[in-house]
Amino acid sequence: MASVVSSKVEALGKRVVHFGDEMDFIPARIRQLLETDWVNADVRDCFLAKSEICRILRKNPADWEMLDIVYYGASPRDGVSLSRADHWLSGSLSGQALRDRLKVVSSWTARYITKALEVDGRLTVLDLGAGPAPYALEALKAIPDCSERLSWRCVDLDQLSLDEGEKRAREHGFERVLEFKNMDFLSSRNAPEADDPRADFGLLVGILCGMSPAEAVSCLQKIKMFFRPGAELIVPTLLNQAFEEDPQTFRVLCNVLGWQLKPKSLDEVREVFVTAGYIVNDIFSEREGGNGQYAIVHAAIPQP
Ligand SMILES: C[S@@+](CC[C@H](N)C(=O)[O-])C[C@H]1O[C@@H](n2cnc3c(N)ncnc32)[C@H](O)[C@@H]1O
Numbered sequence: 077m078a079s080v081v082s083s084k085v086e087a088l089g090k091r092v093v094h095f096g097d098e099m100d101f102i103p104a105r106i107r108q109l110l111e112t113d114w115v116n117a118d119v120r121d122c123f124l125a126k127s128e129i130c131r132i133l134r135k136n137p138a139d140w141e142m143l144d145i146v147y148y149g150a151s152p153r154d155g156v157s158l159s160r161a162d163h164w165l166s167g168s169l170s171g172q173a174l175r176d177r178l179k180v181v182s183s184w185t186a187r188y189i190t191k192a193l194e195v196d197g198r199l200t201v202l203d204l205g206a207g208p209a210p211y212a213l214e215a216l217k218a219i220p221d222c223s224e225r226l227s228w229r230c231v232d233l234d235q236l237s238l239d240e241g242e243k244r245a246r247e248h249g250f251e252r253v254l255e256f257k258n259m260d261f262l263s264s265r266n267a268p269e270a271d272d273p274r275a276d277f278g279l280l281v282g283i284l285c286g287m288s289p290a291e292a293v294s295c296l297q298k299i300k301m302f303f304r305p306g307a308e309l310i311v312p313t314l315l316n317q318a319f320e321e322d323p324q325t326f327r328v329l330c331n332v333l334g335w336q337l338k339p340k341s342l343d344e345v346r347e348v349f350v351t352a353g354y355i356v357n358d359i360f361s362e363r364e365g366g367n368g369q370y371a372i373v374h375a376a377i378p379q380p
Contacts, residue, residue, distance in 0.1 A: 082288075082338045084319060085330040089114065093323040101126065101160040114331045123332055127161035130333055137286070137335045140207035140237040146171045147178055147210055152240070168325040170318060173369035176362040177312050181281065181372060182214035185310055189226065190219050192277065198225045202275035202302055204261045205283045206230035209241035209254060216250050223252040229275070230256050262298050274304035285314040288338050289348050296352035303377050309354075311373045312362070314339040318369035345371040353378065 095107045102110075106122045123130040128151055132142040144152045146166045151158060158166075165171060192199050203212055209230045219226070232238050238256040245254040259266050268274070280299065284292045292313070303309070316339045319326050329335045340348070342359065349356050354375040361368035 082330070082336040084316070084339050085326075085336055088319050088323060088326055089331045091323060093327050095324060099164065099324075101164070110327060110332070114327060120332050123161065123328055126159050127165065128156055128158060129162050129165050130328070133329060133333050133335055138205075138234070138282075140234065140240065143174065143207065143210070143282070146174050165325060165328065169322040170325045170369060173318065173362055176368065177281075177370050177372070178210060178214060180360075180362045181279075181310055181312055182211050183218060184372075184374075185211065185279065186215040186218035188277070188308075188310070189215065189222070193219075193222055193225055196276075199227075199277060200273065200275045201226065201228040201277045201279070203228060203230045203279045203281075204299060204302075205280065206232050206241065206256075207234070207237045207282075208244060209256075211279055211281055212241075212254055213244055213248055213250065216248070216253060223250075226253050228254050230254060231259050231261055232256075233258065233260055261302070262295060264298075267301055274307070275302055276304060276307050278303055278307065278309040280309060280311045282312075284311065284348075285337055285339070289340060289344050292340075292348045293352045296349065296354060300353070300377055305377055306379045308357070308374065308376045311349075311375060312370040313345055313373070315345070315369055315371050316341050317367065321369070340371075342371055345373060349373055349375050 092112055093110070095110050099107055102122060106119050109116050109119050124134060129142055129145055132139050141152055145158065145162065149166065189199060189201070203209065206212065212228050212230060216228070230238065230241055235258050238258055241254070242256050245251050278299070284295065287295060314337060318339050326337070330337055346356055346359065355378055356373060356375055358374040360366070360372050360374075362370045362372060
């Protein structure tokens with residue numbers, strides 16, 4: 077999906093970004109190169125040698141293990157310890173924004189589901205691109221017992237992340253609520269049959285961040301088929317603010333290692349949802365007081 081080089085990443089590469097003494101775990105020569113001349117194999121090799129986050133990202137930018145390190149401060153792999161470079165990356169404003177996104181979206185979702193269960197009695201949730209279900213696990217911890225009334229389906233292409241999610245669901249006692257399905261939700265081969273039940277509520281987290289506005293519109297239009305008319309979704313997506321306030325982290329992750337993120341303006345985000353035929357109920361931030369790195373969109377599929 078993100079094969080085209082992101083113009084936002086290209087623009088970030090043209091900026092002069094200052095790297096200070098807090099990065100003394102990187103040789104001074106590499107720090108200097110990072111400021112303007114980051115297209116240098118020595119820079120990339122240095123970060124690949126020093127950071128588990130960078131090694132994971134280089135292999136697969138969508139890998140759940142990278143997010144796990146940022147969310148929980150440790151590698152899920154036995155025997156892998158984190159370096160100072162990893163702590164610098166995950167301790168950055170952008171790492172904090174990811175942790176805040178998890179906290180704010182999962183607690184918002186828990187409140188939404190609790191209220192919806194009170195009103196409707198039952199609810200079906202679809203978590204598209206769920207990884208090992210961090211959002212489901214956090215939200216379910218805050219929802220009063222609901223195993224008979226709530227069904228939460230986690231969908232992902234990556235079987236290893238689904239296996240990990242299943243293991244965590246059992247460990248937390250949520251195996252009767254959570255279900256894991258390996259599926260490409262953008263493939264027309266996976267369109268539901270006419271009489272398949274549609275979901276009442278959806279999460280789409282960490283998916284639109286790597287898409288252009290046109291790709292995001294197409295994605296939002298395609299996933300409508302899984303939801304009933306009137307269903308509501310919560311969808312966080314990366315804003316330009318992220319590159320503005322933390323160019324150091326994104327210089328390493330995007331310019332040096334090649335992560336083709338496509339942050340958007342708030343107006344672009346709103347326009348994407350409206351063009352895709354959604355009602356935008358609200359857009360809020362992962363940061364108290366607003367102006368954070370993510371637009372968290374609460375949207376609805378219109379009733380006919
Ligand atoms: C950045 S991760 C986000 C994981 C989780 N939602 C979170 O925010 O912690 C994106 C996930 O979406 C999955 N994914 C991307 N495109 C997909 C598709 N078309 N169908 C199913 N899964 C997809 C990837 O395999 C990956 O696990």
